[in-house]
Amino acid sequence: MRHVVKAFKRLKEQDFRILNAIERGMAHYMYVPVQEVARLSNYSENYVLTKLKFLNSLGLVQRRLGAYPGFILTSRGYDCLALNALVKRGVLAAVTLKPIGVGKESDVFEGLTPSGRRVAVKFHRLGRTSFRKTRRYRAYIGERKHISWLYQARLAAEREYTALTLLFPHGVSVPEPISWNRHVVVTSIIEGIPLYMKPELSDPLEVFYSIIENISRAVIKAEVVHGDLNEYNVIVDSDENITIIDWPQWVPVHHPSANMLLKRDLLVLYRFFRSKYKLKDIGMEDMVKKYGLEEYICW
Numbered sequence: 492m493r494h495v496v497k498a499f500k501r502l503k504e505q506d507f508r509i510l511n512a513i514e515r516g517m518a519h520y521m522y523v524p525v526q527e528v529a530r531l532s533n534y535s536e537n538y539v540l541t542k543l544k545f546l547n548s549l550g551l552v553q554r555r556l557g558a559y560p561g562f563i564l565t566s567r568g569y570d571c572l573a574l575n576a577l578v579k580r581g582v583l584a585a586v587t588l589k590p591i592g593v594g595k596e597s598d599v600f601e602g603l604t605p606s607g608r609r610v611a612v613k614f615h616r617l618g619r620t621s622f623r624k625t626r627r628y629r630a631y632i633g634e635r636k637h638i639s640w641l642y643q644a645r646l647a648a649e650r651e652y653t654a655l656t657l658l659f660p661h662g663v664s665v666p667e668p669i670s671w672n673r674h675v676v677v678t679s680i681i682e683g684i685p686l687y688m689k690p691e692l693s694d695p696l697e698v699f700y701s702i703i704e705n706i707s708r709a710v711i712k713a714e715v716v717h718g719d720l721n722e723y724n725v726i727v728d729s730d731e732n733i734t735i736i737d738w739p740q741w742v743p744v745h746h747p748s749a750n751m752l753l754k755r756d757l758l759v760l761y762r763f764f765r766s767k768y769k770l771k772d773i774g775m776e777d778m779v780k781k782y783g784l785e786e787y788i789c790w
């Protein structure tokens with residue numbers, strides 16, 4: 492990301508216009524021919540070629556050697572387009588990004604808004620990961636044959652942002668959605684440490700119940716099932732308040748897999764608390780009833 496920020500700062504409006512033309516061309520071509528980049532950007536082929544050389548040297552585009560000279564965006568190039576949009580929109584101040592988390596499917600940074608508010612900036616990296624990860628998204632991708640990383644990453648960001656806008660107004664403890672563009676989602680920063688690091692808890696049962704209470708609100712009020720809940724996606728702060736993060740794979744409660752996913756979400760956390768915090772048998776079925784979830788789960 493250091494490279495991206497460095498490259499970003501050297502770009503002019505014309506460079507963004509060319510990156511943008513390649514992005515649009517990629518809807519129709521694997522590698523976008525130079526003539527097409529020229530047509531879409533409304534610049535001459537010669538000018539485009541010089542610019543492409545420059546963008547290539549920054550690692551923002553990649554050239555195909557072969558039958559015809561064609562170009563694609565690299566993920567760094569895509570990052571620059573998203574950052575440019577967010578800066579222009581007044582969401583991010585001229586970019587400084589400090590890494591705060593690396594997931595298997597994303598890079599998360601701390602950024603600043605023009606008014607100086609600290610925000611979390613999450614870059615989805617879906618296409619770079621394995622088949623297993625892609626499969627997680629089958630529920631909403633369906634059977635589309637060719638899914639480019641660009642499309643997948645953008646879809647994941649859009650999905651996550653949508654989930655947060657459904658959940659946050661219902662008071663579910665999630666990061667506040669601020670904005671999104673392409674594969675990037677901007678939210679409030681959450682302080683604390685993830686559950687998998689086993690933070691010391693004065694009352695683990697209380698924390699567990701507070702997670703379940705939030706899941707229940709997500710399901711009943713926002714009609715959203717997380718679908719990938721585990722100890723990595725729950726952050727606990729020093730007052731033992733929890734926040735549930737990482738929502739791109741959510742499904743609506745009426746989705747055919749919702750029952751199964753909700754049950755799995757609950758069981759994963761239940762088992763984690765039982766083994767790591769030595770919670771006694773709480774009786775899952777009673778708990779599900781207590782939180783009004785029985786009609787959403789079949790045992």
Ligand SMILES: Nc1ncnc2c1ncn2[C@@H]1O[C@H](COP(=O)(O)OP(=O)(O)OP(=O)(O)O)[C@@H](O)[C@H]1O
Binds near residue numbers: 596599679685724738
């Ligand atoms: N809003 C936020 N505030 C602070 N830190 C965050 C925020 N969102 C994410 N993080 C950090 O970034 C890490 C990765 O985020 P997240 O779980 O959303 O992405 P992921 O790539 O899907 O992760 P995974 O590897 O679990 O699939 C988190 O573990 C957390 O440390």
Ligand SMILES: [Mg+2]
Binds near residue numbers: 594737
């Ligand atoms: Mg995660």
